[in-house]
Amino acid sequence: MSGWKQYLAGVAAAFGAFCLGASIGWSGPVEKEVRGGGAYKFTPSSAEWGWISSLLTLGAAASCIPAGVLIGIFGRKITMLGLAPPFFIGWLLIIFAQKAFMLMIGRFIVGFCGGAFCITAPMYNTEIAELSKRGIMGCFFQLLIVHGVLYGFIVGAYAKVKMMNILCGILPIIFFVLFIWMPESPVYLAQKGKNDKAEKSLKFLRGKDADVSAESNQMASEGNKEKVKPMQALCRKNTLKSLGISMMLMVFQQVTGINAIIFYSTGIFTDAGTGFSPAISTIIIGVVMVIATIVSIMLIDRVGRKILLLVSAALMFVTTLIMAVYFQWLLKKNVGWLPVLAVCVFISGFSFGFGPVPWLLMAELFAEDAKPVAGAIAGTTNWMCAFIVTLAFPLIKDGFGAAACFWIFAAVSFAAIIFVMFLVPETKGKTLNEIQGMIAGGKKD
Known part of the structure; x- marks a missing residue:
C-alpha cells in the first residue's frame, strides 16, 4: 500500500482523541462506586458529581482557542506533544484525589487537553493526507474518539475505579511515545518558509520513491503568499461564510441529542426487558458507535460529506420523533x-455522519492562514454547546418531561436536514484552494 506512513502518522496524531474518548467514557462506569464512597476517601455530593462530570466539556471549550493560536506559532506536532504532560498530570489528580475539588481540577485538565486535540488532530491529518485520502484521514479523530469511549466502557465494566484511572492515565504517555517519531505537517513547514523540511516531511509520508515535487511546489507557493494577520484572515467574507457553516454543524452535532440518548440508553435497555446489565448496555452502545463510524469512513470519499450528513440527520430526526412519541404516549404500552x-x-445515524463529518469539514472549509483561529472558534462552539446541553437537559426533563426534550431534538434534527441540503458545500475530491473558490462562488456541490 503506497503512502502507508501517512496513515500511521494520522493514527498516531488521532491517538490523542482516543485519550479524550476514554476520558468521556469514564463518568458513567465509575459513578456508582465514586458516589457510593467505595473509590475514594470522600463521597462527592450530587452537586459536586454534576460538576465532576461536566467540567470536562468546559475544559475542552476553554482549550480550543489557545490551541488554535499555539499551532500557528509552534506548529502542529510540538503543540500536540506539549499536551501529553498536562494530560497525564490531570489523570494523576484523578488517581490520587483526596477531595472532590481535586477530581474537578483533574477532569477540567483532561478536558482542556482532550479538547485541544479536536483542533490539532483533524487539522494535522488533513494537511498530511493526499487528496484521495483526505476524507478518510480527516475522520480518524472521530474514529479514535469512539474507540476511546468504548475502551472506557469496557475497562469500567470489569475494573475497579483505581485500576480504570491508571489504565486511562497511561494513555497520554502512549500517545507521546507514538507521535514523537512522526513528522511535522508539511503545510505548516511551508507556511514558515522551511521548504526543504516540508519536502522531507512529504517524502516520509508518501514514501521515499514517491515524486512529491508538484505537491511540494504548490505548498511552497502557498507559503510564499503575502502573510496576513489572523484577525484579517478571519474577517474575510470567505472565512466568515465557512465559519458560519462550521459553527452551525457543531451546534447541530451537540443539540440533536447525542448525550441525552446515551444518558437514557441503559435505562431503556433495562426497561425493555433485554436482560442486559447497565455495563453491557453501554458496551453495546459503544460497539454500535464504532461500527457506524467505520462504515462512514469507508464511504466518505466515495459518496461525499453532504450525503452522509443528510442521511445522518434524517435518521436522527426519525428516531428522536419515535422517542418523543414513546415518552409522550407509549411509555406504559408493551413496546419496550x-x-x-x-x-x-x-x-x-449520528456516528455515520454528524459524529465525524463536522470535524472533517472544520479542517477543510478554511484557508490555511485562517484555519487555526477559525477552527478554534468552531471547536469552542461545539464544546460550549455540549456543556450547555449537559446542564439544560436534566432541567428540561425534570420541568417538562422527557418527551419535551425529544420533541426539541426532533425539531433540531429537521432543521439540520434543511441546513445541510441548502447551505453545506460538498468538498469531496476538491483541493483546499478549489473549496475556497467554491465558497466564494456560492456553489454547494
Whole structure:
C-alpha cells in the first residue's frame, strides 16, 4: 500500500482523541462506586458529581482557542506533544484525589487537553493526507474518539475505579511515545518558509520513491503568499461564510441529542426487558458507535460529506420523533423494543455522519492562514454547546418531561436536514484552494 506512513502518522496524531474518548467514557462506569464512597476517601455530593462530570466539556471549550493560536506559532506536532504532560498530570489528580475539588481540577485538565486535540488532530491529518485520502484521514479523530469511549466502557465494566484511572492515565504517555517519531505537517513547514523540511516531511509520508515535487511546489507557493494577520484572515467574507457553516454543524452535532440518548440508553435497555446489565448496555452502545463510524469512513470519499450528513440527520430526526412519541404516549404500552431500536438507529445515524463529518469539514472549509483561529472558534462552539446541553437537559426533563426534550431534538434534527441540503458545500475530491473558490462562488456541490 503506497503512502502507508501517512496513515500511521494520522493514527498516531488521532491517538490523542482516543485519550479524550476514554476520558468521556469514564463518568458513567465509575459513578456508582465514586458516589457510593467505595473509590475514594470522600463521597462527592450530587452537586459536586454534576460538576465532576461536566467540567470536562468546559475544559475542552476553554482549550480550543489557545490551541488554535499555539499551532500557528509552534506548529502542529510540538503543540500536540506539549499536551501529553498536562494530560497525564490531570489523570494523576484523578488517581490520587483526596477531595472532590481535586477530581474537578483533574477532569477540567483532561478536558482542556482532550479538547485541544479536536483542533490539532483533524487539522494535522488533513494537511498530511493526499487528496484521495483526505476524507478518510480527516475522520480518524472521530474514529479514535469512539474507540476511546468504548475502551472506557469496557475497562469500567470489569475494573475497579483505581485500576480504570491508571489504565486511562497511561494513555497520554502512549500517545507521546507514538507521535514523537512522526513528522511535522508539511503545510505548516511551508507556511514558515522551511521548504526543504516540508519536502522531507512529504517524502516520509508518501514514501521515499514517491515524486512529491508538484505537491511540494504548490505548498511552497502557498507559503510564499503575502502573510496576513489572523484577525484579517478571519474577517474575510470567505472565512466568515465557512465559519458560519462550521459553527452551525457543531451546534447541530451537540443539540440533536447525542448525550441525552446515551444518558437514557441503559435505562431503556433495562426497561425493555433485554436482560442486559447497565455495563453491557453501554458496551453495546459503544460497539454500535464504532461500527457506524467505520462504515462512514469507508464511504466518505466515495459518496461525499453532504450525503452522509443528510442521511445522518434524517435518521436522527426519525428516531428522536419515535422517542418523543414513546415518552409522550407509549411509555406504559408493551413496546419496550421500540425505544431500544430507536436508540441503536439514532447512535448509528449520528456516528455515520454528524459524529465525524463536522470535524472533517472544520479542517477543510478554511484557508490555511485562517484555519487555526477559525477552527478554534468552531471547536469552542461545539464544546460550549455540549456543556450547555449537559446542564439544560436534566432541567428540561425534570420541568417538562422527557418527551419535551425529544420533541426539541426532533425539531433540531429537521432543521439540520434543511441546513445541510441548502447551505453545506460538498468538498469531496476538491483541493483546499478549489473549496475556497467554491465558497466564494456560492456553489454547494
